[in-house]
Amino acid sequence: MEKLEEVDLCFPQLNTSCRKTVRPQFEAVSICSLQFIVAFLTVALNLLVIISISHFRQLHTNTNILVLSLAVTDFLVGLLQMPIEIILDQGCWLLGDFICAANFSLSYLLVSVSVGNLVLISVDRYVAICDPMFYYTKVTLSRVQMCICLCWLFSAVHSSWILRDFVKRQQQNSHDFCYGDCVVAITYAQVAVDFVVTFLGPFLIITLLYIRVFVVAVSQARAMRSQIEAVTLSETEKPKKSEIKAARILGVVVFVFLLCSTPYYFFSIASEVNTIAGTSVSLWLLYCNSCLNPLIYTYFYPWFRKAIQHIFTLEILKPGSCEANIL
Numbered sequence: 001m002e003k004l005e006e007v008d009l010c011f012p013q014l015n016t017s018c019r020k021t022v023r024p025q026f027e028a029v030s031i032c033s034l035q036f037i038v039a040f041l042t043v044a045l046n047l048l049v050i051i052s053i054s055h056f057r058q059l060h061t062n063t064n065i066l067v068l069s070l071a072v073t074d075f076l077v078g079l080l081q082m083p084i085e086i087i088l089d090q091g092c093w094l095l096g097d098f099i100c101a102a103n104f105s106l107s108y109l110l111v112s113v114s115v116g117n118l119v120l121i122s123v124d125r126y127v128a129i130c131d132p133m134f135y136y137t138k139v140t141l142s143r144v145q146m147c148i149c150l151c152w153l154f155s156a157v158h159s160s161w162i163l164r165d166f167v168k169r170q171q172q173n174s175h176d177f178c179y180g181d182c183v184v185a186i187t188y189a190q191v192a193v194d195f196v197v198t199f200l201g202p203f204l205i206i207t208l209l210y211i212r213v214f215v216v217a218v219s220q221a222r223a224m225r226s227q228i229e230a231v232t233l234s235e236t237e238k239p240k241k242s243e244i245k246a247a248r249i250l251g252v253v254v255f256v257f258l259l260c261s262t263p264y265y266f267f268s269i270a271s272e273v274n275t276i277a278g279t280s281v282s283l284w285l286l287y288c289n290s291c292l293n294p295l296i297y298t299y300f301y302p303w304f305r306k307a308i309q310h311i312f313t314l315e316i317l318k319p320g321s322c323e324a325n326i327l
Contacts, residue, residue: 010092010180018180020091035086035284038291042078045294046071052307057322059303062144063124067297069148070117070253074290077110082287089280093182100182105159108194111261111286112155115198118254119205120147125251126209130216158197161190191268199265203258210251249300253293260289303327 011017023031049071053059084103087093093100124144128135264282297304306326310316315324 010094014179016178018092018178020180031089032086035082035089038284038288039078039082039086042082042287042291043075045291045298046075046078048308048311049294049297049304050075051311051316052304055316055322056307056310056324056326058325058327059307062139062141063121063128065141065144066117066121066124066148069151070114070121070293073110073113073117074293077287077290081107081110085280085284085287088182092180094180103182107283108159108161109155112158112198113152114257114290115202116151116155117148118257119202120144120151122206122209122254126213129213158194195265195268199261206254206258210254213251249296252300253296256292256296257289260292261286 008019009017010020050068053064053068053071081103087095124139127139131138264286267282294304298308303326310321310324310326315321
């Protein structure tokens with residue numbers, strides 16, 4: 001019995017050690033395999049998006065720069081966060097408290113950046129549809145790049161709260177949890193602020209912007225079917241069909257993100273202590289959104305399918321391939 005008891009402990013030499021998560025072998029292998037497949041697809045598909053937008057000059061648009069930033073975030077989720085979640089699901093954390101807190105802080109950073117990118121994409125689509133005449137004067141490449149940098153900077157400041165409180169707790173030599181668990185305690189105030197800043201606030205902004213975009217798109221569709229369109233709307237004032245289509249596609253991306261993130265945020269609000277192990281299912285659902293985004297691009301964007309074809313056939317290695325017409 002003693003030997004069996006030791007096997008169930010993460011650190012058998014410590015009385016305060018956590019117990020290992022014991023699952024049936026088939027279930028453990030199935031879950032681990034599925035997680036590795038999702039992580040691999042997330043890294044591979046987002047890498048294709050990054051290569052496509054970076055390489056082909058036709059894709060260097062303001063909207064695609066925002067999509068590129070979102071793809072980089074999703075790529076980092078698959079490369080860094082998902083493998084650590086796989087380790088955590090095995091039941092024991094062996095990388096130390098500081099790496100645990102750093103991982104939790106990185107999770108906050110990437111989620112915050114994703115939300116910020118979606119807000120910027122919504123603003124971009126709003127201006128393109130609702131004020132197309134001044135789109136290229138208001139939304140310039142330099143402004144888009146500056147907004148992306150500010151988004152990453154703000155997210156870094158927001159996520160640094162976790163490490164700050166963790167270092168303070170370490171200095172007091174307090175450890176309220178068993179050894180072998182990855183747990184970071186955060187206050188209700190931090191959870192509430194995170195909920196408002198990275199979910200509720202962006203959700204309201206995105207919803208209001210897309211309602212306005214939808215109303216304008218419907219009114220434009222009706223005007224194009226009416227006989228007085230030529231009098232009421234000039235060609236420079238009408239948003240292009242491609243702009244409306246892009247708004248719809250990116251609207252799907254935003255909707256899928258909100259669908260995947262809602263369980264995680266409501267679970268966080270309901271918990272007194274936010275633990276990575278405790279939010280495993282909802283956190284994996286949130287991370288799976290990073291795999292779904294490039295799948296949405298593949299389904300809706302013909303240019304992405306053409307870009308993938310150029311990549312797999314190694315045509316991008318040919319001189320001048322960056323000038324290829326893939327739109």
